[in-house]
Amino acid sequence: MHFQWYPGHMSKAKRMMQEDMKLIDVVIELVDARIPLSSRNPDINQMAGSKSRVILLNKSDLADDSQNLKWKEYFENQGYIAVLVNSKKGDGIRRVNDAVIEACKAKIERDRKRGILNRPLRAMVVGIPNVGKSTFINSISGKAAAKTGNKPGVTKGKQWIKLNKSIELLDTPGILWPKFEDQKVGLHLALIGSIREEILNSYDLSISLIKFLIQNYKGALTERYGITESDTPEENLTEIAKKRACLLKGGELDLERASSFIIDDFRNAKLGKVTLEFPAEQVREEDALNIP
Numbered sequence: 001m002h003f004q005w006y007p008g009h010m011s012k013a014k015r016m017m018q019e020d021m022k023l024i025d026v027v028i029e030l031v032d033a034r035i036p037l038s039s040r041n042p043d044i045n046q047m048a049g050s051k052s053r054v055i056l057l058n059k060s061d062l063a064d065d066s067q068n069l070k071w072k073e074y075f076e077n078q079g080y081i082a083v084l085v086n087s088k089k090g091d092g093i094r095r096v097n098d099a100v101i102e103a104c105k106a107k108i109e110r111d112r113k114r115g116i117l118n119r120p121l122r123a124m125v126v127g128i129p130n131v132g133k134s135t136f137i138n139s140i141s142g143k144a145a146a147k148t149g150n151k152p153g154v155t156k157g158k159q160w161i162k163l164n165k166s167i168e169l170l171d172t173p174g175i176l177w178p179k180f181e182d183q184k185v186g187l188h189l190a191l192i193g194s195i196r197e198e199i200l201n202s203y204d205l206s207i208s209l210i211k212f213l214i215q216n217y218k219g220a221l222t223e224r225y226g227i228t229e230s231d232t233p234e235e236n237l238t239e240i241a242k243k244r245a246c247l248l249k250g251g252e253l254d255l256e257r258a259s260s261f262i263i264d265d266f267r268n269a270k271l272g273k274v275t276l277e278f279p280a281e282q283v284r285e286e287d288a289l290n291i292p
């Protein structure tokens with residue numbers, strides 16, 4: 001799924017989110033577990049102010065299990081309540097209710113001291129496009145049909161979904177604009193399919209991905225394509241194109257086509273569960289993805 005934004009939409013979305021913030025106690029921020037940093041927008045910190053915070057590492061089914069645990073710990077060390085979820089299948093969803101209550105502990109206590117008992121906590125979901133906000137809202141509210149409330153500019157009344165006796169969730173998520181801080185963020189967003197491919201061509205994307213895989217997920221390409229992995233990304237791409245008989249009319253190798261399906265395979269976790277970003281303390285400069 002792709003998106004296209006214009007500055008007008010963004011400022012409107014931001015204004016709407018700031019209005020919604022006034023109504024809630026706790027922000028549930030979704031990130032993509034494969035790129036937990038690049039799929040965030042730090043503006044949320046300023047927008048959320050002192051609201052309670054929960055981070056959901058969504059699409060955890062597509063990410064590396066051991067990195068999932070490290071990222072959970074990373075966010076917990078920063079003071080967030082973090083939960084690994086797979087909104088599509090529902091894994092981890094039931095833990096979110098407890099996480100929200102845990103995140104609001106201090107607030108519940110303050111209310112109690114003032115004699116306010118059993119006031120439902122109000123929550124809203126935020127995140128960049130395609131991170132799984134609608135899927136999550138449907139999953140936690142037990143709805144099957146997708147709700148398309150994520151178009152900024154569509155004004156409608158606020159609707160609260162009662163999750164249980166103590167939590168109410170705003171039915172429309174807040175949409176954050178991805179932050180293109182550097183090329184790596186753009187590359188990572190393009191690899192997971194969050195930004196238009198024209199921004200980076202599939203050849204460059206696949207070369208970056210192959211380079212990252214041979215450094216960090218040795219054997220993944222061999223397993224999928226039956227090639228002998230080389231240290232040179234371009235050689236691996238050529239071998240994959242040969243194995244998959246990606247040929248142009250004249251019989252030359254069609255590297256563009258080979259690139260496209262390597263990227264598709266990555267997005268569908270056919271190269272295994274791969275996380276593209278590791279918590280900062282473990283990142284070595286040479287491990288980072290770079291645009292060739």
Ligand code: GDP
Pocket residue numbers: 001058059060061062085086087088089127128129130131132133134135136150
């Ligand atoms: P939104 O733009 O943030 O509302 O994202 P959507 O809810 O529309 O989800 C974007 C895509 O990601 C859809 O194709 C979903 O089926 C898929 N998706 C959402 N959550 C998960 C998840 O936890 N695991 C997997 N594998 N796919 C997911």
